[in-house]
Amino acid sequence: MQKKALKVNPTDNVIVALVDLSANEKIVVEDLEFTILKDTKAKHKFASVDLEEGDSIYMYGVIVGRALYPIKKGEVITTENVKHKSAKVEGKTETTSWTAPNIDKWIDKTFMGYHRPDGQVGTENIWLVFPLVFCENRNVETLKDIFEKELLFDKPSKHQLLLRSLINDNTETVETNEVEDYRVFKNIDVKFITHQGGCGGIRQDAEALGRLLAGYVNNPNVAGATVLSLGCQNLQIDIFKKALEKISPNNQKPIVIYEQQKSGTVDEMLNGIIKDSYEAIKQANEIERKPAPISKLVLGLECGGSDGFSGISANPTLGRLSDLMAAIGGATILSEFPELCGVEQELVNRCVEEKDAERFLQLMKDFEDSVIAAGSSFDMNPSPGNIKDGLITDAMKSAGAAKKGGSSPIQDVLDFTEYIHKPGLNLLCTPGNDVECTTALVGSGSNIVLFTTGLGTPTGNPVAPVIKISSNNALVEKMPDIIDFNTGEIITGKKSIDETADELLEFIIKVASGDIKTKAQLLNQNDFIPWKRGVSL
The missing domain is CATH 3.40.50 (Rossmann fold)
Structure with missing residues (x-):
C-alpha cells in the first residue's frame, strides 16, 4: 500500500504529501498521527510541528525557508506563509567521509x-x-x-x-x-x-x-x-x-x-x-x-521543470548513479549553481581540495552578486511551474536538486567553459536555465546528459544524447513522447532508489552503445544556447 506522506530527513519540520490530502483527514507518518488542516495537493508540504513567525523551515536536513506567520501543525506551507532562507557558509568545517557502493556487477561492464x-x-x-x-x-x-x-x-x-x-x-x-x-x-x-x-x-x-x-x-x-x-x-x-x-x-x-x-x-x-x-x-x-569500459562515460547531471517529487525520486536516483560512477572511475558533472543555494556547506565539506571549496564559494558569490546587480536574486529562481508543484523556495528546490550529486567526494570545481579532466564528481558553474545548462555540460565534456523533470521538457542537444527522467508516473503517461525513463515507482513504493539506479545505468549503457535513441534525438531536438554571464538564473 502506498504511503500518503513522507518525512525525508529526521530533522525536518515539514512532511511531503505523496497523494492529495483533504482537510480534516487524519494520516500517520512514522507512527505519529497528523490532522491535515487544509486541502494539500500531492508534492506539497505541511508542517509537522507548530511554527512561530520567524522560525526556520527544515527539509532534507537543511534550512529551506522561514515562517512569515505562525503555521499550525498539519497546515500546508505556501508562498504566502513561507519565504526563502538559507544557511550562511563561510568555509569548510569538516571533511565528509564516504563509503563507496559495491560495484562488483558493474566493474567489467562495457559500452x-x-x-x-x-x-x-x-x-x-x-x-x-x-x-x-x-x-x-x-x-x-x-x-x-x-x-x-x-x-x-x-x-x-x-x-x-x-x-x-x-x-x-x-x-x-x-x-x-x-x-x-x-x-x-x-x-x-x-x-x-x-x-x-x-x-x-x-x-x-x-x-x-x-x-x-x-x-x-x-x-x-x-x-x-x-x-x-x-x-x-x-x-x-x-x-x-x-x-x-x-x-x-x-x-x-x-x-x-x-x-x-x-x-x-x-x-x-x-x-x-x-x-x-x-x-x-x-x-x-x-x-x-x-567496446569501452563504462568508466569512459562522462554524465552531465541536470534537472528542469522540477516538481515536489524530484528531490525524493529522480534526483536521488541520479545521486546513487553518480556514486556508482565515482566508484567505477567514471565522471559526473553537477551543474546549475543557483540550484545549489542553501546546500553549500555540504558541498564545501565534500571537496577533496581546500582550494576547490574556496573556489566553489567564490563562484557562487560572484554569480549571485551579478544576479543582484541585475535587479534579481537567487530566491527568484523557482519558476511558476516549480511553485505550483510544491517547490516554493529556492533553498527547497536546491536541496532537492543537489541530490543528483549523491554523496561522493567532489574532485574538481569548474567554471563555465572549463573542460573536465578528473574522474569522479565535478561541479560546473552554469545557470539553471535548461538549455544554457545542457549546452554548458556538453561543452565541458559530457558525452551523455541525464535530465530529471517532474513537469516535462523537450530539451535536447546536437552533440550528446539527453536522457529525460521522470520523477512521477503521471508525467510518463501524459508525455510519453519526451520521457525516456521513469522513477515514479519510488514514490509508489514499488521500487527502491538503488534498484532504480541500477536499471537506469543499464539503460544508459544501451543509449551509449547506440542501441536506443533518446526521445529528444527521435524528435530531432537540437538545442544550443550559450550562457551570457550574469543574466540568467
Whole structure:
C-alpha cells in the first residue's frame, strides 16, 4: 500500500504529501498521527510541528525557508506563509567521509563507443557545423538544408506527410514506413549549430563562446567540425584555435575552416565548404563502435521543470548513479549553481581540495552578486511551474536538486567553459536555465546528459544524447513522447532508489552503445544556447 506522506530527513519540520490530502483527514507518518488542516495537493508540504513567525523551515536536513506567520501543525506551507532562507557558509568545517557502493556487477561492464586518439570515448559520431558569429547563421542553415536533403535523407515525419497530402489534395496520407529509408553514410551524423553571439556584445562573451565551441569540438562525441567565420567579428578564428589548443594541445580531429571575407562570393565559399566537408565526413564515417569500459562515460547531471517529487525520486536516483560512477572511475558533472543555494556547506565539506571549496564559494558569490546587480536574486529562481508543484523556495528546490550529486567526494570545481579532466564528481558553474545548462555540460565534456523533470521538457542537444527522467508516473503517461525513463515507482513504493539506479545505468549503457535513441534525438531536438554571464538564473 502506498504511503500518503513522507518525512525525508529526521530533522525536518515539514512532511511531503505523496497523494492529495483533504482537510480534516487524519494520516500517520512514522507512527505519529497528523490532522491535515487544509486541502494539500500531492508534492506539497505541511508542517509537522507548530511554527512561530520567524522560525526556520527544515527539509532534507537543511534550512529551506522561514515562517512569515505562525503555521499550525498539519497546515500546508505556501508562498504566502513561507519565504526563502538559507544557511550562511563561510568555509569548510569538516571533511565528509564516504563509503563507496559495491560495484562488483558493474566493474567489467562495457559500452560500444567511438574511441578518439586522445583516449576519450564518444557515445555518438558527429560531424559538427557551426559559425563563429551570427552573421554566418544563414550560410549554416543553407548547408544544413543541402546536407540533410542529399546526405542524411531520413523518412519524412508524419507531420511532413500530412502537409504533403494537404498540398496534393489527397485524402489518404502515406504512412512513414512506406517511404524508403536511405542514408549515404550509416556511421556518422552531421549536426548544425547556430547562435546569436560572436560579435556586438562584450569581448568576454565572445571569448567565452570561443571556449565553449572549442569544448564542443573536443567533446568525444564529435569526430570533426566545419567552422564558418565572417572575418571581422570579435570571435576571431585565432581566438577559437587558441581555446581549442588550450583544451587539447595535440588535437588530431579534422577541422574545416572558411572565412567569408577571404572567400569571394557566397557560392564560391559554399562550394569549397561542401567539397572539403564531404571528404572529411566520408573519412569520419570509417570510425566504428568498439567496446569501452563504462568508466569512459562522462554524465552531465541536470534537472528542469522540477516538481515536489524530484528531490525524493529522480534526483536521488541520479545521486546513487553518480556514486556508482565515482566508484567505477567514471565522471559526473553537477551543474546549475543557483540550484545549489542553501546546500553549500555540504558541498564545501565534500571537496577533496581546500582550494576547490574556496573556489566553489567564490563562484557562487560572484554569480549571485551579478544576479543582484541585475535587479534579481537567487530566491527568484523557482519558476511558476516549480511553485505550483510544491517547490516554493529556492533553498527547497536546491536541496532537492543537489541530490543528483549523491554523496561522493567532489574532485574538481569548474567554471563555465572549463573542460573536465578528473574522474569522479565535478561541479560546473552554469545557470539553471535548461538549455544554457545542457549546452554548458556538453561543452565541458559530457558525452551523455541525464535530465530529471517532474513537469516535462523537450530539451535536447546536437552533440550528446539527453536522457529525460521522470520523477512521477503521471508525467510518463501524459508525455510519453519526451520521457525516456521513469522513477515514479519510488514514490509508489514499488521500487527502491538503488534498484532504480541500477536499471537506469543499464539503460544508459544501451543509449551509449547506440542501441536506443533518446526521445529528444527521435524528435530531432537540437538545442544550443550559450550562457551570457550574469543574466540568467
